[in-house]
Amino acid sequence: MADLHIRIDRAKGGIAGQIASELRDSIRGGRLAPGTRLPATRDLAADLQVSRGVVVEAYEQLVAEGFLVSRVGVGTQVTPANTPQRAAAPPRPQPVRRGTASASPSPVPYHGHRPTSPDLSHFPRERWLAAVRHVLTTVPSDALDYGDPGGVPELREELAGYLRRVRAADVRPENLIVVSGVAQGLSLALHVMAGHMMAGHVVNGQRPLRLAVEDPTSHRQVPLIKRTGAHVLPVPVDEEGIDVRRAGGDAVLVTPAHQFPTGVVLSPARRAALMEWAYAGRRLILEDDYDAEFRFDRDPVGCLQGLAPDRVILCGSVSKALAPGLRLGWVAAPPDLAEAIRRARGELDLGSPVIDQYALAHFLRTGAYDKHLRRMRREYRRRRDALVSALAAELPEVRVRGIEAGLHVYLELPDGWDEPRTVRAAAELGLLVEAVGPMRRTPGPAAVVMGFARLPAHKAEAAVRGLKVRMSGQTLTDRERRA
CATH class of the missing domain: 1.10.10.10 (Winged helix-like DNA-binding domain superfamily/Winged helix DNA-binding domain)
Incomplete structure (x- = not known):
């Protein structure tokens, strides 16, 4: 004992x-x-x-x-x-450099607002302005020159402390790389892992990287993955998250804290299975920590990286917490991969804007970031509760799935509702909704992802009632239109 x-x-x-x-x-x-x-x-x-x-x-x-x-x-x-998560890490094979050509991904139309977009009217403009003013009046002139492509040391120091404290990560500043967001972080990590493999082809007798992904998953990430030359291996997601025990592949991309789009959290048993899969096959885990700060029913589960820092590459950003337009994110990786990703970042664009990096470091150091998160966590919880309550009252046949977290809800549609018609009806009401069908690699029940971050709590009931009217083929009354 x-x-x-x-x-x-x-x-x-x-x-x-x-x-x-x-x-x-x-x-x-x-x-x-x-x-x-x-x-x-x-x-x-x-x-x-x-x-x-x-x-x-x-x-x-x-x-x-x-x-x-x-x-x-x-x-x-x-x-x-x-057990695997306590086993010693076997040596990682070095990436094999191959061809640089890549197949053209399927075109994905650009949409500015997404169901996972935050409410940008709540961006802390005054505090951010104060942080930028502090930077411009305190940093030396030399700090504005070309810097470390991995990010300014002050920001990496603050991020390491924040991730240890809030996400239970096991990370040091030297193993962090500042990037322009999760998408770039994943892209850089995959390019390093794949060695710039030629998409869809075997080069010099060796095959491309095989990446297991959750099914369903964000359809925006699939072209990014394919551009690196990796082969996508879909693995079904259920109420406990992804089950990799029977999956193949060299690595896996997961959203364990709040799976997108289904909203489930990876269960303890599946976490253990994922660790076993990674260690037994000398595989890597790419962890997309896209909205873990917004857990409403309890403290968020710590990131996988904190459990296996030698096997996990953690990617995160401020896109959900502050604003996507800031284009600030991070990658935490094992030391050898971190250095390779830092070099790749330098080859790509020489790093992120330094003034914004210093401003975010100041934001973290002064507690302004934590204060903003606390305020938005309360507000987003109110909005989610209002939406879920309205759905239960007006459309009980629509099933809300997933944990109380994030900026979106996953809705399984009743019989007679199809995804395209539901999306069109929601769009007419100004709701941010996307069909889940294009996110699937294998068939599944009709479902949509509905964002609530930009839906004020007092408007949720009218919005859901309007959706009910449109899907039933009825006509809105004047009072409902005014609402």
Whole structure:
């Protein structure tokens, strides 16, 4: 039985998060060895003089992240050493450089607003302006010259601290690369992994990179993947997320915190299976952490990268938290891959705008970023709750799926509703909706993705009622039109 030394600062609040963080650090630092049995929740709660529910919440968080396992009759223990996530990482094969030609991807029409777009009217203009003014009055002139293509050191330092604190990542500044968003981060990572393979062809007797992807997945990412020369291997997603146990491939692209588009979270069992798949086959995991800050029913599950930093490449951005137009994101990768991605970034465009990087660093350092996230998390939760309540009242036959998170809901449509007609009807009401059909590689039930970030809570009922009227073929009354 482990003798735990957990420090709690009651003035800070978030006691469960503090307990989870202390235990997580003890496991990573080797102070809690694999297989160590933890005290019962009731005993630890008594020792710490907190409620048992707080300890249960901390344990459940770490079970969900894969650091702990809990079994009836055995209790809770640190994930044993003979499980994949505690196994030593085998040496990674070096990427093989091949041809540079790529097949032309299928054209994807450009759409400015998406169901996953944030409410840009809430962009913190004054605070961002203050951050830019601070940068322009404090940074030396030489800082505006060509810099490290991996990003300015100040931003990488702040991002590393933020990701460790908020996403339970295991990352150092030197393993971070600042990019223009998740799309560029994924593209750079895939190019490095694939060695600029020739799309759809075997070069010098060797095959292209085979990338397993969630099915359904964002249809915007498929052309990006194919442009790197990788072959796409769809893997179905169910209520527990992706199941890679029977999947092939050299790597996998996942959205574990909030799967897009279905909205499910990767279960602890599937996390363990994913780790086993990666270590057993010397495979890599590309983690798209696109909207993990917006979990409404509980603290977000820690990122996969924090569990297996030698196997996972983590990609994130401020596109959902602040604005897509800022084009600021990051990649956290194992050291050798991080250096290769940094070089690739330098070859591409010499790095991101330095003034914006310094401004984001100031935003993070002063707490303005956290303050903005707290405010928007409350607002987006109100809007999601209003939309879901309106759907339950007006259109109970439409099934809302997925966890309470993000900026969109996944809606399974009832019999008689088809995706194109639903999208057209929603668009007439100003709703941001996309069909799920084009996101599938294999057939599935009719469904749409509906964004709620730009739908004020007080307008949700009228919008859903309008959708009901249009799908039933009725005519809106004057009062409904005014609403």
